[in-house]
Each structure stands twice: as structure tokens, then as C-alpha cells.
Amino acid sequence: MNPEFENFLDLVKKRRSCRDYSEAPVPDELIANCVEAARLAPSACNRQPWRFMIVKNCELRKSLCYEGLLPGLPMPWLKKVPVIAVLCAETDIFTHSIAPLISKVQYHLLDIGIAGEHFVLAAEAQGLGTCWIGWFNGKKVRKILDLPRSLKVLSLISLGYPANPPAPENEIKRMKPEEISKYY
């Protein structure tokens, strides 16, 4: 196995959804590194639809935790996270795009997945924990951050130093390679 691939696979294996954070602040330089890795992601027609709203402000984070989430799935751990990145798609640049109408794929969602994962892996490489959070109320999040209507909120990503290493029982459970791939 070549060392470059080994490094990458190690990073992927090491990265888990972190739901137990220290309150230690994250240096801006490290956040900027995550944004930098995301910035260089590929996207359909190089449109770069991703926008990262980096929320460090305590009051705004509280509002996101108390009003920005959907009910029924409490995430008490989120209140301790020093940074919440709100991942949005700039939809203005799609208005005149006919590609999704023809191919029936909403490329910008794939693009945001790609860039968001660059952000997440860059965080892991710097010793930071992350969690993709989908259980939010997009309208309320937009209101809390006073975002323009052209931005669609697609995910929150928590970012901070892990308080404890993930418990062994939280090992990554995944389908087998033969269940997710087929060779022709």
C-alpha cells in the first residue's frame, strides 16, 4: 500500500462523528485551514456553490441550539461546541442553469457534500472533532444569522476539540465492500 493512500485511509478511519466536545476555543487559523480545504473542492462547472457561515458568537450559537434545531432529537452536547459551521448553497447561481432539469440531478447538493467533507477531514487532520447535523430548521437558522433568501441551509457542522476519544462501541459500522460495489 503506498504511503500517501495509507495516510488518507488512516485519516478517513480515524474520523468519527464527535458528540462530546471540550469548550476550548478553536484558533481562527485552524478554522481558516478547514475553509481552505473546502474552497479547493471540485464542483459541477466549477460553480463553487458552497458558503460557510462560521458561528463562534456565544449568543448566536445558543440561538442555533435552542431555536435552530428541529424538535424530537435533543443534542445537549451541541451547546458546548465552540464553533458551529452553517453550510449553505448559494442558489442564485442555479437560477439559469438547465443542467439539473436535463440530468435530473441536483449537482449543488453533491458539491456541498464534497466541500463539506473536505472541511471535516481537514478538521480531523488538525485534531478537531466534527459532526454533520441535518436535523435543523432551515428557515429559523436563516433568520438567526440574517442570511439572504438566496442561501439555502444544507447542514450544520459542529467543530471543536473532542473531550474524550470515541468509545470503542462507537466503532464505525458499515456495509461490506461487496454490498456497496459491483464489478462489470
Next chain:
Amino acid sequence: MNPEFENFLDLVKKRRSCRDYSEAPVPDELIANCVEAARLAPSACNRQPWRFMIVKNCELRKSLCYEGLLPGLPMPWLKKVPVIAVLCAETDIFTHSIAPLISKVQYHLLDIGIAGEHFVLAAEAQGLGTCWIGWFNGKKVRKILDLPRSLKVLSLISLGYPANPPAPENEIKRMKPEEISKYY
């Protein structure tokens, strides 16, 4: 800058969309490594909706190139690529999911973006070139590979050894950090 992050950023920077391939076959082990990196990706509720159809067969690849693409954007280089990965979402597992109805985000598209980019970065780390291709006819691709209706084709990814290093004028053009991020 810590070395682990530096490694990751180097990988991200090195990776470009490759549209000029050698016809040299790709060893199965290297393909399996790409699938392995994708397999370990995170997904909403750990649903792992990704399915990778790895097309090495020459006739099927020809069919994908001649009938599987949409008209108007010729990709002559694709005919030389030794492997086309057809990236699908298993939609059966979404049938009873109410989450997208509530949060209005199609998580499986984010998930496929994440896993596909793991595949792409794993390829780069092994010296292989890739290109995300969105300009295809999903129905025809499904017919060519005789895929069940529950699989939605979301992208093709070309995979092979680059014939030439990318031209300097193909440098990655991206928006500035301050155009894609905002701090609160």
C-alpha cells in the same frame, strides 16, 4: 502547520479533474482501495446509500460513452478511460424516511458527494486520475448496466492513470476565502 493537515491539503491541491488518460489498466486492488475509502464515509443516520458500479468491460464502457451521455458536450477522452465508476443512490431505503420532508434537504445527495469524494481522493493518493461527470442520461445508463429501478444514477467518475500532467493553465480557479465564508 501540522504535517497531517499538510498531507491532506497537498492531496486536495494535487487533485485535478483529469481528462487525458493512458489506456493502462487499473489494478483491481487500487480500485478496491477507492471503494474502501468511500465505504467508510459518514452518512445521514449511517444509511450508506452509495452504490459503486465499477465498469471495466470494454463493450459496456463503449455503450456508456456512446449512449449513456447527454448530447452537446462531447467527451472523446472518456473512450480511453479504463474504468468508469457509476455512482448510484439506493433509493429504497429512503421510502419511509420523513427526514427530508421535514428539513427539506435530500441528505442522500450530500452523502453521495461525501463518499464519491473519498473515492476520488483515494484515487489521487494512489496516482490515479478522476473526473466527476454529471452530463449523462440516467435512464440509459441504468439500462446499459441493467440496474434495478431503486438505484438512481447520480454521477459517473472516470478512473485511470493520467497520460500527461495537467497543463499549468488548468490551474484550479477558485473564489477567495472571504467570498465563501463569513465569521460571526
